[in-house]
Amino acid sequence: MPSRRPTHPRFAVVGHPNKGKSSIVSALALDDTVKISDVPGTTIKQRSFPLSVDGKILYELLDTPGFQRARQVLAWLEKHDVSADKRHEVVQAFINTHKDNAKFNDEIELLTPIMEGAGIIYVVDGSKPYGEEYEAEMEILRWTGQPSMALINHIDESDYSQEWKRALGQYFKMVRTFNPMRTDVSQHISILESMAQLKEEWISPVKQSIKLFEAYHAQMLSQSAEAIAKLLSEALSDVETLTLGDAEASEVDKEVLKEKYKEKLRFLENKTQKQIEKIWNHAHLEKEQALLTFDGIDLFSEEAASVFGLTRKELLITGATSGAVAGAGVDLLLLGHTLFIGGAIGAVVGGVGAYLGFNELSEVKVLGQKLGKRYLQIGPMENRNFPYILLGRAIFHAYHIATRSHALRDVEELSMDSTFKDKWLNEDLRKSLEKYHKMFRSGDEVSVEDLEAYKNLIEGVLEKLIV
Ligand SMILES: Nc1nc2c(ncn2[C@@H]2O[C@H](COP(=O)(O)OP(=O)(O)OP(=O)(O)O)[C@@H](O)[C@H]2O)c(=O)[nH]1
Ligand SMILES: [Mg+2]
Structure with a gap:
């Protein structure tokens, strides 16, 4: 008869209330829906959190309530003392006898999966002193006879791990x-x-799960790189138009079109961020959207330029200025403060953002008659620095999402680290990237091979950052 027992490894995460059991489940199962809070007794029912990839379960973690009446349970077990080989049955007898007794609800919830074959992960808080009250819990777990390990978590700064290690080691x-x-x-x-x-029998299935986990991680990196590559190619080649009718194009029309263009770029960036959050199982970050879109540091702000963009010197070395529209790019850059031509020509003002031509992304062109209609058109991207800013932001975001623990529930202040760029971008890479940025900016169709090659560059960056 085929066994109905699952073949993947299962572990019940148990311990005293409020020691981080659910946080550990959340982190190991990569699941941000696990209920976590600083109120003891948050978890009241056992719940399974499988980590599955492409429909296959790699392993399963069982979140459980904390022990409430460990001493009483142990007293009951000891009253029914038997030889060591029968202790497992006595624990089962305890469950059968008390299953309708609300008093032992938490113990029954946590012992049931263990008795069904799950391995034990016993969680303690190493920032609190060891105490005898934990002995009853550990003794009960020993009675189940199931393989077990202990995890020391540190909720606060203090460290009592030495005394914990001595006690747990027994x-x-x-x-x-x-x-x-x-x-x-x-x-x-x-x-x-x-x-x-x-456990001997677990070696091979767990090793298999590790292999799958590594492959899964590599897949998440690759999918993220693909999403970012697509963002860059779409954003840089994007063209927006506005139909004018018969009238002359007014300044208002131009502004409307510029706004439409910016909106599209913001939309593409936002869409990519959501995709990446989904890839890394962080689809519940609603509350933190403000943080992740870098509120106050707008995609078009000067601050974004200075943090993510290339410096004037870097742009020159990279060759990002070559082939500038109407041949004016290099001259302008050397001449004054404007990298971008078009509307920015007149706007030669000081400041980092200004010399990068930050508010000018592309020139608005009035296109000729077409069936009696006139069009305004903007795009593809002409700003030479924009690709690096968009890419820098996308990599920064992906890095934060990929390294964000699923156990975090608070809104976290994300500090803008101006040295982040140095962690991933060097001169060689800039030059390799520029070749593709130029291609995307041309607005011409990009071949599958070129997009793949660009994606591989980004994947290399992510691999280096996220280990
Ligand atoms: N700073 C920090 N906080 C932690 C850590 N682990 C858990 N916490 C916090 O401690 C509190 C309790 O965490 P939970 O994971 O809900 O603990 P639990 O053991 O599942 O609690 P119950 O379900 O109530 O038994 C939460 O506020 C967590 O955010 C940690 O390693 N560091
Ligand atoms: Mg819990």
């Missing part, structure tokens, strides 16, 4: 430290490796 084969608030692929994989060591 009950658990494996004792590890884990920080659910930090996302780190190697920390994640190393915990999975520990899980594999708990």
Whole structure:
């Protein structure tokens, strides 16, 4: 008869209330829907959080309520003491006898998955001193006879991990430290490796899960790079038009079209950010949209230019100025403060943003008669720095999303780090990128191969940043 037991590894995350059990489940299952709060007793029912990729479950974590009456449970078990090989049955007998007794709801919820075969992850807070009250909990877990490991989490700054390690070492084969608030692929994989060591039969399925997890991570990186490559090619080649009718184009018409163009670029950026959040299972960041679109640092602001854009010197070295419209780009750059030609010619003013021609993205052109109608047209992108700003922002966003723990619930202040650019962009890369930016800016159709090559450059950047 085929077994109905799932074949993937399952682990029940258990412990005292309010020690970060749900946070650990959230971080390891990459699931931002796990209920987490600083109110003890937040989790009241056991709930399964499988990590599945393409319909296949890699492993499953069971979030459980904390122990409430460990001493009483242990007293009951000890009253029914039997030889060690029968203790598992006594725990089952406890569950059967008390399953309708609300008093032991939490213990029954947490013991049930373990008795059904789940491995045990016992969570403690290493920032609080060890105490005897934990002994009853650990003793009950020992009675179940299931393979187990302990994770020391640090909710606060203080460190009592030495005393915890001494105590936990007597009950658990494996004792590890884990920080659910930090996302780190190697920390994640190393915990999975520990899980594999708990039981002979688990080695091979857990190893398999690790392989799949690594492939999954690589896939998320690749999909993010693809989304960013598409954003750049679409944004830089975008053309917007406005039909004029018979009248002359007014300044208002030009402004309307410029606004339409900017809106489109913002829309494309926003769409890509959402895609990337979805790829990394961070689809519930609604409240933090303000943060992730860098509120106050608008895509078209001077501040964005100075943080993400290239400096004047970098632009020159990169060759981003070559082939400028009407041959004026280089001259203008050297002459004064304006990189961009067109509307910006007159606007030679000081300041970083100004010399980068920041408000000028592309020239509004009045197109000739077409069936008696006139058109205003803007795009493709003419601003040489814009691609680096858009790309810099996209990489910054992807980096933050990819390294954001799923256990974080608060709105986090995202500091604008002006050295971020140096972490990923060097002269060689700038030159390689520029070739494609130029291609996108030309507005000509970009071949699948070129887009793929550009995507690979971005993927290389993400791989370096997100390890
Ligand atoms: N700074 C910090 N806070 C943490 C850490 N782990 C958990 N917390 C916080 O501690 C509180 C409790 O975390 P939970 O994950 O809900 O704890 P729990 O053990 O599931 O709690 P119950 O379900 O109530 O038993 C939450 O406010 C978390 O944000 C950590 O490593 N660092
Ligand atoms: Mg919880």
